[in-house]
Amino acid sequence: MANSTLSRKSLVLLLGLVVLLALPPVALALDEAFFISLFSRILIYALAAVSLDLILGYAGMASLGHGAFLGVGAYVVGILAFHVSEDLAIPFLPGAWTGTTSAVIAWSAAIVMSALVALAIGALSLRTSGVYFIMITLAFAQMLYFFFVSLVTYGGDDGVNLEQRNSFPLLDLGDDTRFYYVCLAVLLGFIYLCQRLVNSRFGMVMRGCKQNETRMRALGFETYKYKLACFVIAGAGAGLAGALAANQSEFVSPGLMHWTRSGEVMVMVILGGMGTLFGPVFGAIALLLMEEILAAYTQHWMIILGPILILVVLFARRGIYGFLAGDGGRDG
Amino acid sequence: MTFFLFLEQTLNAFQLGVMLFLMAAGLTLVFGIMNMINLAHGSFYMIGAYVAAYVGHLTGSFFIAVAVALPVAAIVGMAVETIALRKLYNRDHLDQVLATFGLILFFNELTSIIWGPQAIFVPIPPLFAGSVEIIPGVPYPVYRLVIIAAGLAVAVLLRLLIVKTRTGMLIRAGASNREMVSALGVDIDRLYTVVFGLGALLAGLAGALAGPILATEIGMGENILILTFVVIIVGGIGSIRGALIGALLVGLVDTYGRAFLPTLLRALFEDPSVADGVGASVSSMSIYILMAVVLVIRPRGLFQAYG
Numbered sequence: 001m002a003n004s005t006l007s008r009k010s011l012v013l014l015l016g017l018v019v020l021l022a023l024p025p026v027a028l029a030l031d032e033a034f035f036i037s038l039f040s041r042i043l044i045y046a047l048a049a050v051s052l053d054l055i056l057g058y059a060g061m062a063s064l065g066h067g068a069f070l071g072v073g074a075y076v077v078g079i080l081a082f083h084v085s086e087d088l089a090i091p092f093l094p095g096a097w098t099g100t101t102s103a104v105i106a107w108s109a110a111i112v113m114s115a116l117v118a119l120a121i122g123a124l125s126l127r128t129s130g131v132y133f134i135m136i137t138l139a140f141a142q143m144l145y146f147f148f149v150s151l152v153t154y155g156g157d158d159g160v161n162l163e164q165r166n167s168f169p170l171l172d173l174g175d176d177t178r179f180y181y182v183c184l185a186v187l188l189g190f191i192y193l194c195q196r197l198v199n200s201r202f203g204m205v206m207r208g209c210k211q212n213e214t215r216m217r218a219l220g221f222e223t224y225k226y227k228l229a230c231f232v233i234a235g236a237g238a239g240l241a242g243a244l245a246a247n248q249s250e251f252v253s254p255g256l257m258h259w260t261r262s263g264e265v266m267v268m269v270i271l272g273g274m275g276t277l278f279g280p281v282f283g284a285i286a287l288l289l290m291e292e293i294l295a296a297y298t299q300h301w302m303i304i305l306g307p308i309l310i311l312v313v314l315f316a317r318r319g320i321y322g323f324l325a326g327d328g329g330r331d332g
Numbered sequence: 333m334t335f336f337l338f339l340e341q342t343l344n345a346f347q348l349g350v351m352l353f354l355m356a357a358g359l360t361l362v363f364g365i366m367n368m369i370n371l372a373h374g375s376f377y378m379i380g381a382y383v384a385a386y387v388g389h390l391t392g393s394f395f396i397a398v399a400v401a402l403p404v405a406a407i408v409g410m411a412v413e414t415i416a417l418r419k420l421y422n423r424d425h426l427d428q429v430l431a432t433f434g435l436i437l438f439f440n441e442l443t444s445i446i447w448g449p450q451a452i453f454v455p456i457p458p459l460f461a462g463s464v465e466i467i468p469g470v471p472y473p474v475y476r477l478v479i480i481a482a483g484l485a486v487a488v489l490l491r492l493l494i495v496k497t498r499t500g501m502l503i504r505a506g507a508s509n510r511e512m513v514s515a516l517g518v519d520i521d522r523l524y525t526v527v528f529g530l531g532a533l534l535a536g537l538a539g540a541l542a543g544p545i546l547a548t549e550i551g552m553g554e555n556i557l558i559l560t561f562v563v564i565i566v567g568g569i570g571s572i573r574g575a576l577i578g579a580l581l582v583g584l585v586d587t588y589g590r591a592f593l594p595t596l597l598r599a600l601f602e603d604p605s606v607a608d609g610v611g612a613s614v615s616s617m618s619i620y621i622l623m624a625v626v627l628v629i630r631p632r633g634l635f636q637a638y639g
Contacts, residue, residue: 029577056426062429064429119453124627125627126625127628127631128631128632130425131363131369131425131569132565132569132631132632133425134369134425135369135561135564135565136565136623136627138558138561139561139562139565139620139623142558143617145618146616149611149616150609150612150613151609152609152612153609157623195354197525259554259558263429263433263626266429266430266432266433267430268431270426274426302443303437303438303439303442303445305434305437306434306437307438309430309432309433309434310416310431312430313430314419314431330458
């Protein structure tokens with residue numbers, strides 16, 4: 001029994017991986033290049049969703065402000081590129097640095113900045129828990145949203161355009177197929193990292209906190225520090241997703257950190273299967289495809305999506321991945 | 333002159349504060365009694381605003397518009413509670429967030445189908461048009477004074493309802509111990525529906541009053557919802573008194589921040605354009621900074637209701 005469910009899970013994952021790997025050549029052969037950019041976007045949101053699941057599903061922290069880190073990551077890339085194209089020194093930084101379009105530097109900066117923002121927001125928000133935590137993370141994300149709206153230099157409400165995507169040495173990201181594979185590689189790398197993380201001692205402490213934080217404290221763990229570290233890692237992951245999102249659309253705006261975005265990412269996690277590493281990927285695929293398909297039929301697609309969400313919450317508890325992979329769907 | 337400006341801004345702050353109070357009172361009651369976080373509370377605000385705008389346009393009467401908008405918002409609230417949300421009271425907060433997020437999408441789209449995607453501008457009712465001199469030389473719009481008066485009247489009525497009536501007694505009892513109240517034979521389901529409807533009614537009232545001074549548009553509910561969350565976090569979840577104090581505090585900080593911070597910063601920075609930029613950023617964040625400060629000092633809000 002255990003063996004057969006294990007193989008069912010492996011089968012689902014293998015099939016998913018084959019589909020994702022084969023997508024660009026198939027899409028090109030069918031002359032539907034649109035699917036490559038659609039699925040690049042899906043992979044990027046999957047990355048954000050996996051990072052949210054780390055705090056939501058494994059550590060039990062319901063954050064409704066994850067879009068903030070997505071936005072910070074994207075703005076780091078956007079602002080660095082903006083200063084290159086305007087040949088303008090970045091204010092408040094030592095030395096007259098005029099930005100960069102190097103992917104290595106810009107993406108690292110995006111990860112570091114979003115981690116720092118997560119550290120600040122987490123340090124305050126984690127003083128509370130439960131429903132307070134939901135509202136506070138939401139409020140801080142909204143604060144950052146208004147902050148970026150008020151940055152007139154960087155387009156305010158309208159955001160900034162990137163002249164071109166960031167560049168790797170020897171690798172041209174301007175090509176959609178290559179960019180797709182970079183997104184896929186980043187996503188798989190992050191999932192691998194999370195797998196190592198949730199199965200480590202650190203991960204066990206996190207899951208212990210989700211079950212019963214008081215007990216973990218009684219066992220002598222400083223749960224605040226563990227939770228904060230987890231929150232920062234998740235923020236960094238979302239920041240990387242933001243950096244990719246900025247490159248994908250070659251455009252950055254405060255809309256990325258609007259609270260509906262945080263809600264969407266949360267929906268992806270629940271829809272796919274909370275507390276699993278691959279579930280959020282299925283959730284991202286399902287939600288964004290559903291949006292595309294419904295939008296093709298009617299411009300009022302949200303009137304269908306809304307009730308679907310309510311039904312999912314009421315009746316489909318385990319999510320898509322739990323449904324596909326059966327009882328063995330738990331990762332780690 | 334500065335004193336007059338200060339007075340005017342203080343009244344603006346009170347006007348924003350009472351609007352936030354109308355929203356926060358319902359939200360905090362629903363949370364305190366049903367242990368339910370309801371993101372769709374903003375949708376009732378939007379429904380109140382749209383129905384009032386529509387009826388006001390048809391009849392030309394502001395009073396009929398408000399009189400229709402209130403029961404509509406309350407009925408929609410009770411219907412939503414009975415059909416969907418009732419099943420979520422014992423669920424995780426996360427499930428409640430998701431389901432009510434779904435409700436927001438639904439209501440926003442429904443509103444857009446019925447009334448179209450453009451914002452609607454509602455004229456100020458002629459009876460309250462124009463301004464009065466609150467002290468000689470300082471004119472202030474009558475309509476905004478009406479909002480302040482209405483909000484304060486609701487606060488008093490709510491207090492009477494909760495302290496003096498049987499329903500209010502049950503609400504208080506429900507907030508402190510739900511199981512005990514239902515064990516004593518009170519129809520707890522009906523109480524929940526009534527409380528939810530009352531919250532929706534107050535949100536609808538806020539929406540109907542907001543129509544003439546703000547644009548009536550899709551998404552207006554979410555903007556005020558997040559401000560309301562800040563109010564509740566500052567005031568303390570489940571406490572009506574906390575909601576009132578929190579709402580006035582948030583109103584004051586937001587209004588003063590926008591009115592005086594840029595001028596203040598101009599004195600600090602040499603370059604006025606930098607000062608304006610920083611001023612705009614900081615004043616748009618001021619209430620969240622207030623929230624962060626309250627969190628550091630009292631993580632469960634200024635007026636903790638229970639627990």
